[in-house]
Amino acid sequence: MLKNYLVITLRNLLRNKVYTAINLVGLAVGIASCLLIFLFLQHELSYDESFKDADRIYRVTSTVQKGDQTIETAAAIGPLAQLLPQEYPEVESATVLINMGQNAIRTDEQAFYTDNIIYADSNIFSVLDFPFIVGNPSTALKAPASIVLTSELAGKLFGSLEAALGKPVKYIASTFLVTGVIDQTAPSHINPGAILPLHFDAQTEYYVTDWNGIGGYTYLKLHKKEHAAPLQEKIADLYDRKATPGQSLAGITGATFQLQNITDAYLDKEKEAPVGEVGNITYIYIFGVIAGFLLLIASINYINLATARSAKRAKEVGMRKAIGASRAQVIQQFLLESVLLAIVASLLALMLVELTLPLFNTVTGKTIDSVLILSSELGMALLVIVLFIGIVAGSYPAFFLSRFSSAEVLKSNQTPKSGNALLRKGLVVAQFTISLVLITGTIVVYDQMMHVRNTDLGFDKEQVVAISIPSIGWVKQKENLAAIKQEFRRLPQVVLTTNAQQLPGEGAVKGDYLLEQNNRLVKKSINTISVGYEYLDLMGMKLSAGRNYSKDIRTDEQFRYILNEAAVKELGWSDAIDKRIKPTWADTANGTVIGVVKDFNYTSLHSKIEPLVIQLDPHFGKLVVRLEANTPLAATLSDMEDIWRKYFPGYPMDYSFLDESFHQQYQAEEKMLTIFTFFALLTIVIACMGLFGLASYMAEQRTKEIGIRKVLGGSVTDIVVLLTGNFATLVVIAIVLAVPVAWYAMDTWLQNFAYRTELSWWQFVAAGMGALAIALLTVSYQALKAATTDPVKALRAE
């Protein structure tokens, strides 16, 4: 019997090619999207899972009070890592690390800028067992001049990993010996580029000794998971005993601690000062929903087409029942049919996923070679999807088709009605509503991106080049920066040069200040950037009061500040100039405000412009160069590189253009927009494929009627209007349903932006008209075909 079913199924699929193609393509695309989302989700959830005993490794995070300010941070306070294993036996081991950000790691021959350079104590590998390819984890960081490289970096520097061991590499002004190479392929939120011993640099000492400042990132391995909750209280007690908040330079007045399982660290985007990588679960949700929708739309196609053509299968069902099949057997047969279709679609989907893997890998940074060798998780996911489609989408048609009684079908010449037309219409409306919401969403997102690009930032980001200065010891660094600034300035293509520790788009650091308010000094934490002379001029920023820094005024390098208008407004000053301001740590009485700059965007357009303090530091940070408009870039950069080599031989000139790097903060969003657009279009394509199939069955079913209408004088236009009108009504209903949903969803999304475009009617009209046009185009092909067939043939057909 099974064989008989299979044969019938295959013949049916082969005979109805359009029907089969629509279902297979739709389902395959839906399944492939689900699989990709599944892989992505799996990747995002796999962060830090590969550490041994990951379930009992915890990160100590802190909730820090600074007066009435509360800060959630991923770092902990003071020497917890040192003390905890001694004080509390439930702590098996602990480590503390800090992230020094990006810098050059080099040999005599070459240098590579490396992200997330980590300083850690020598316990790190007993808590976090990064897999060593060569070297001994228990001794790797014992010697002060040792360094552990990732296999990627070691490969670039030395060719082979084995060759790397024991070789010297240079970092800042010192030489280190490679004591180990780790495999960095398993995703970890720390994502180290290189690991060095914490104690080689005396400047970092306070991170692990100061009970009154925010320190390094602290990781604990506990003996048992159950110890975590009580330990939080104990750490808080320890802090209370050891800390003396009155002496805190950072103004910390209190702190509590949380033990966060290491596997939750990556997706926690609430904490300030994250270690390395932070994920965004929102995107996973969004794409999960879209993939679900795709699958739903494809399943609806299946349901609609299967019931629409039921008239054709009625004879077969009647026949089967006449010769003794039970209804249950008929149901079985049709379920088997849908499961079989789903299986074939899954195979196609796997092929689709395989083809899109390279793209997927670049988006996620994952390195999946092939999905054709099914992992057990992926296999399970696939099985669930197949059963879902086979049973959920298959059951309605199966129950519907199995209802035909043999007597009715075989005796009368009447063709039975084709299923519940109302249900089909409802499902089509649902499909188009979903598509329309997604398309409207895409239009709004696109509009917002354009809006963001065209918003006046308060500075001129074109023609500005920023160059990282390698750390080569601060005395030399300072000298070279000053000299290279001068020399660049003499190039004819260069307008101005300066330096800055934070460029627009890179944000700011929090500084703690005492400020004059009603003749008293009040403590405030304010965003701060450090810049060189001529920074404001170079950036094209405008002063609204006071003056800019001047090389002629000796005192400008000492506690002279320029504030932005937002800061002045928040402080409630009517005249900001000469108001008193000083860092909480400084022992000075003469810090003053010398100027007020018009607000500019120093973070991103997601957030409003917050109060900002600009301080002068002409010695450190990136070198910033403004070029003449229309300079030939290649030649200019090569002139600059010639000069660069004199000062920083062996270091590549690592430059970026401000407009590009500022724009980069929207790159994630633009990437998402591209994917979003693609999927939104896919939904409408699949929905229209369903419509195409439905229209063809509708036209077929109405052949006789169309014939009669033509005999009675109906023109081709009359018939096309008649057939498309039905579908147009459905799309119009979908538009009516989609508008409020899309409006609400996109309005909510736009609230994320401080600078947002207005939702306007044209976005909705464009989406609606677009969908309507595409739907009508799809249907009118079938309608036209039906309307131009010979009526005589149509009427003869019975």
Place this chain on the structure above:
Amino acid sequence: MNKELLIETKQLQKKYVTDTVETTALAGVDLQIAKGEFVAIMGPSGCGKSTLLNILGLLDSPSAGSFKFLGQDITHASERQRAKIRKQNLGFVFQSFNLIDELTVEENIGLPLAYLGVSKAETEKRVTEAMERMGIAHRRNHFPQQLSGGQQQRAAIARATVSSPSLILADEPTGNLDSVHGREVMALLTELNEAGTTVVMVTHSPSDAEYAHRIVNLFDGQIVTENLNVRKHAAELL
């Protein structure tokens, strides 16, 4: 026979070409039908009766030969022109009624008027008249499936006549009816013919053919004999 000619065909041919075979459905038919005539076309199954009727009804076009309708040569008329002539001059009655299942009796009958662009009020008036004439007014809101075969055919005749066509083409109109209902339909067609409408009817039944003025016998796509119905003519001559 000095009446104006409604239809005049010369050497009408129709060939159907399918993948493998070429069927000659009509092999040179010369036929003249005058206004007001009642013509029956008879012949064995497959001899080309329906094909001829469909060509006369402008539903199909001949492969060769010429065809004049009301003195106008329409052998090569476009589908648009033919549709126009169809809705203004012709009414069709089929063996299988060909009512639209999704429309009520009233809506079915009103359809030709809708395509002619007749106003709503006028349509209602004429549809009611037609239904009353056919004795199905009480069934106006029923769907075709809810009627008996005889009632369905009367609805179909009502639909064929509602636009007052000059020619009614009927393809085996009694084929699906029992003899009582068959006679009823023949009486209706005769009545219409007596009121001035030209009727061309395909039939298998000699007794139905008796109602016609003239009987055309078709065999293998050719007219073999044309007989005047003596009794009818006698009655007319009287």
